[in-house]
Every structure is written in structure tokens, then in C-alpha cells.
Amino acid sequence: MAAAAVANRGFGLARPGWRARLDVVRTVFIARIHIITRYKGAIFMEALLPIVFAAMPVLLGTAVAGPRAGEVFFGRTGTANFKLYMLLGASTFTVVSLMLWLIGYWVRREMETGTLESLYLAPARKIWVLAGVTSYAFLRAMIAFVIALGLGSLVFQVNPLQGGVGLALVFLVIGLIPLWGLAFMFGALIMKIKEADSVIQVLQWVLAFLMGVFYPLALLPPYLRLVAGAFPPTVMTDAVRASILGIGYFFGSPYLSLAVLFAMALVVPLLGYEVFEATERRLRRKEGVGHY
Amino acid sequence: MDAIIRVEGLSKTFITKERRKGKKGKRVVHALKDVNLEVYAGENFGLLGPNGAGKTTLIKCLTTLLLPTSGRAWVNGYDIFAHEDEVRASLGCMLMGDRGLYWKLTGRENLDYFGALYHVPRSVRRPRMQYLIDLLKLDDFIDRTVETYSSGQKMLLAFAKALINDAPILFFDEPTVTMDVPTARELRRIVRSLNKEEGKTIVYTTHLMHEAEELCDRVAIIDRGEIIALGTPNELKSSLVREDVVHLEGVLPATTIEKLRAIQGIRNVAVQAETNGRTKLSVLCDNSRLLLPRIIEAVTGNGASLEYIKPQEVTLEDVFIAKTGRSLAVDTREVVKEEKRGGGGRG
Numbered sequence: 016m017a018a019a020a021v022a023n024r025g026f027g028l029a030r031p032g033w034r035a036r037l038d039v040v041r042t043v044f045i046a047r048i049h050i051i052t053r054y055k056g057a058i059f060m061e062a063l064l065p066i067v068f069a070a071m072p073v074l075l076g077t078a079v080a081g082p083r084a085g086e087v088f089f090g091r092t093g094t095a096n097f098k099l100y101m102l103l104g105a106s107t108f109t110v111v112s113l114m115l116w117l118i119g120y121w122v123r124r125e126m127e128t129g130t131l132e133s134l135y136l137a138p139a140r141k142i143w144v145l146a147g148v149t150s151y152a153f154l155r156a157m158i159a160f161v162i163a164l165g166l167g168s169l170v171f172q173v174n175p176l177q178g179g180v181g182l183a184l185v186f187l188v189i190g191l192i193p194l195w196g197l198a199f200m201f202g203a204l205i206m207k208i209k210e211a212d213s214v215i216q217v218l219q220w221v222l223a224f225l226m227g228v229f230y231p232l233a234l235l236p237p238y239l240r241l242v243a244g245a246f247p248p249t250v251m252t253d254a255v256r257a258s259i260l261g262i263g264y265f266f267g268s269p270y271l272s273l274a275v276l277f278a279m280a281l282v283v284p285l286l287g288y289e290v291f292e293a294t295e296r297r298l299r300r301k302e303g304v305g306h307y
Numbered sequence: 308m309d310a311i312i313r314v315e316g317l318s319k320t321f322i323t324k325e326r327r328k329g330k331k332g333k334r335v336v337h338a339l340k341d342v343n344l345e346v347y348a349g350e351n352f353g354l355l356g357p358n359g360a361g362k363t364t365l366i367k368c369l370t371t372l373l374l375p376t377s378g379r380a381w382v383n384g385y386d387i388f389a390h391e392d393e394v395r396a397s398l399g400c401m402l403m404g405d406r407g408l409y410w411k412l413t414g415r416e417n418l419d420y421f422g423a424l425y426h427v428p429r430s431v432r433r434p435r436m437q438y439l440i441d442l443l444k445l446d447d448f449i450d451r452t453v454e455t456y457s458s459g460q461k462m463l464l465a466f467a468k469a470l471i472n473d474a475p476i477l478f479f480d481e482p483t484v485t486m487d488v489p490t491a492r493e494l495r496r497i498v499r500s501l502n503k504e505e506g507k508t509i510v511y512t513t514h515l516m517h518e519a520e521e522l523c524d525r526v527a528i529i530d531r532g533e534i535i536a537l538g539t540p541n542e543l544k545s546s547l548v549r550e551d552v553v554h555l556e557g558v559l560p561a562t563t564i565e566k567l568r569a570i571q572g573i574r575n576v577a578v579q580a581e582t583n584g585r586t587k588l589s590v591l592c593d594n595s596r597l598l599l600p601r602i603i604e605a606v607t608g609n610g611a612s613l614e615y616i617k618p619q620e621v622t623l624e625d626v627f628i629a630k631t632g633r634s635l636a637v638d639t640r641e642v643v644k645e646e647k648r649g650g651g652g653r654g
Contacts, residue, residue, distance in 0.1 A: 128408075138424075
């Protein structure tokens, strides 16, 4: 048909280049930042959560084991610094939790406000929109991580800048890549079931349990240890903690943990995006993405 | 003329879950049935029909929000299945009224956001946004967050959002709903100018007949998922040229409609409205002058009291009545009631 030549052809008909794609990522990222900064105090408040979260097992442990708490903990984990152990667990848990739940809540909110349909009306590929949202979630999670670790160190009087801090950071950054994939899968689940709150409530505890936030994975029964080890956030938390505290790695050596995380970083995002696209196609065949 | 939108045998079936008296069941809804349609480049095309007729489903299929069950369609020459991104880039849409905006962002931030999603280059985005702000007179509120806007202001912003990518085809789904009369009139003026001066192809859905008559070059009437009439407003009205319409109002017992239908020469009788025991009827007949005494006779007696009777010029509403035997206004209200009861009706 020659009709296209009649009027203005519109933007975006030409294959968008990298600049246009990055513009989508940047604009979505900035929009999310604008939105969250208009909810006063939200970012600071969520940074306090891991401190409270870590304080509970620290106090419980002290109450149960008394002055010998560190000694008992050393016997199980290889470190007597149980306060830093808990704080690192709670802080990485906050990163994982924020990365996943922010995507889930984002999908749900976009459905409810009708903006998800607006996104699907536009030619920008959803992967770039998701990249903008996950980058925002990453930044927010890292802010919470740094504040929580900084303030928590003062509250618990521990020094997080010890052992292999640099290596821990490498584990954290690589461990976040498979989290993007998990976030896509979680977003797809929310799009399908059209409910976020109850799922997040349940998964929050499943996540904390599998990640071994407050205990070494060696305490889990063998089959659960297997499941936990296949879960990228578990490997990340274990490796971050092992690097800083100088204790044993779940996979025996830092190299093996790094290799496993690398493999997960390659596979999980692709798998996550495929799951997201398949869910999206199924929804468009049925009631549409905007149905809520 | 070139068809900028072509639809061939498009059907869409939904399977919906329903609960009746505690029992779960499934219901098949044929929202679109073998729709064939062509919209020509540069025309203002109206899609009319009551709620639940299939208008929105058709638009959602053409805008790639929904995948049709069968059939094919091309938008701006692009297959809606094979070239989704190109189809989306060819369209500017206002489908959800004032929904689809970020309330915590300002109007300007919203336009910038959607401009990026449509790959409007940053260097072009700013002047384009300013052009739209001036065109739609958004200056007073564009830098406030959308949550502070009135309904009409949100609709204007949603309209601006549809124009941000300067697309050749524009889809407007009841854009004047919730607007006050002067703003709606101004918006219709802008729609006309986009069509006549900028050459945009416009697909405009409404259930307001006067809007369709005022704006549209051609109109398709859609009912229960099927196109039941298609042509210019004049063509559609002249198809009833040998028929007259008589409007009646008063206290009219239920038997009145049967009595009227029994009169030879009367083609259709439709209830336009029923309020406080008073009924408004539209009677389609061959020759109103000849039949008027018999109509009056049928609607008097048996407790009936006729308060108003007037033969009128044929409108698109009358075309809908002639084709379906129902009034568009009443049909729309019935579907809304049905939807509130949790029944079917989507579109």
C-alpha cells in the first residue's frame, strides 16, 4: 500500500538505533526517580528495615547463648562475628527483595493505572522499558544497601570494610544480573495472576529462608540445600558474606562460586525475558495486558 | 483511494469465567465476527455502536493490544501480526480516556516519557511538546503533577499524548467524554483540523451521533461484533429516505408498542427512554403524514396519555434503530447495567 506516504510517517518507523533505545532506558529511569522522590522519605525508610531485621536474630542469639554467643556461632559458621553476619545477610536480602518486589509492584501499578496499556501501544521494545525500571530498582536497592550497612555498622559496632571487600562487591554486582532475570519472571507472574500483595508476602519468607539470611546453608536438609544452591540470590549472599568474613564458600572456593554466578548471570536474564514474553503473548491472545 | 487500514475476516472470541449461584462456568463471547473493513488514507472514519458492541475490541486488535482469534489486518501497510512495532509507530492513540497517565509526573514529564517510548528524538521532542502545549492550551497546568488536574485537563493531556509522535493514523476512543461543552467543541475543531489540514487518518469511536455526523467522512455501525452498516452519514441516512421517523412521548402502556407494530406501514418501534412512568418512542414508518392518525389512535386510550408527537429528520440514531430494532441510547444503558451486574458485554 502506498498510503504510508500520504501523511507524516510518524517517528519510530525506522529501526531504532542504540541512541533511541538508551533514550528509552534513560527516560524510564528518570521518570521512576521523579516519582519516588515525590513520596517523601520512602528511600530512607526502607534502608532502616535491614537494621531492624538483623537486630531481631542478633538479640535472640544473645539471649539464648549469652556471652558465649560468638563462640557457639563460630562453631557453626567459622566466624564469631555474628552481628556482621546477620547485618550482611539482612542487607543483601534487602537488595534482592527490593529488586524483585519493585518490579512486581511496578507491573501491578501500571496495570491498575492503565499505563501498562499505554506502554504496549508504543513501539519501544519492552526489554528497554524493563531495563529502565530494573536500573532504577538497582539504584534504589544499592542506596538501601549502603545506608543499611553504614548505619547498621554503627548500631551493631561492627566493621564491614574487612576481608575481601572488593571481591564481595564483585559478587554483589554479578549476583544482581540474574536478579534481573528473576525480576522479569516475577513481573510475568504478577501480570498473569493480577495480584501482588499476597504473592510478595509469601515469597518474602520463602526468599529469606532459601537465602540463608541468618544461618549457614549447611544447616538445611540436603535436598533443600540443593534447591537453595540453585537460587542465584543464595549464591550471591553466601559469597558476599564469605569474602568479607573469611569463612567457607557454599561451593567450596570463590572461583567456583564466581563461575556459578557467571553462568546464572548469562542464563537467568534470557530465561526471565523469554518467560515474560511468553506470558505477554498469552495475555494478548486472551483478555489483553491491560485487563486487571 | 488507498486503504491505510485494511481488515479481512477479523474475529475475536473471549472465553470468560463466570459464577452463577455459586457455580463456576465458562462463557464464550464472540466480540468480533468476521469483520471486513477498509479505512482510506486521510479520511475521518467513525466507529459507532453501543457499549459492548465490539468497537474497543476492534481497536485493540488494530493497535496490537489484543491478538485476534482469526483473520488478518494491515495498518499503514504493516501486518498487525508480523510488524507490531511498525504498526505501533504508525499510530497515535487515545483509548483509555484519562487513564494511562502517570499521576505523580507533571504533564510535561508525561509527554517527554511517551515521546521517548515512541522514539521521538530528544532534539525534536521539546519543540513538539511546546507545539502541543500551545495547540491544546495546556500552558496553565502542564508543569503541575497530573494528580492535581481536573478530568477535562487529564483528557486534554491524554489527547496531547496521542499526538506526541506525529503519527499518520490517530485512534480516538470517545475523547470528549468528561469534557465540558466548550472544551469538547474545541477538541472536535482540532480533530477536524488534524484531518483536513495535516492529512491525518482518524478513527473515531463514539456513541454520540451528532459528533459522528459532524466529524466523520464515513461511518461504520458495529453491533454485537458485526459491521451492520457502512457508508457516509448521508448515504446511511438516505438509505432510510423512503422512511419517516416519528418521535412520541407520554404515559404509554406496554401494549402500545405491540399496537404500533401491528399497523401496516410501520417498520420498527424502539424505546428511546423510560423515566418516571413516561416513555419516549421512535417510530420508523413509510409515510408519517398518512399514518399519523392511526399512530395517534394506537397510542391513546387504555390509560395512555400522549404528550408530544413530532415527525423528524432521519439521524444516524434512526439508522441504528432501522438496522437493529433497538435504540442506541437504551442499548448502551442496558449493557452498562448488565456489566454492573457482572454479566457479559465487553468491547
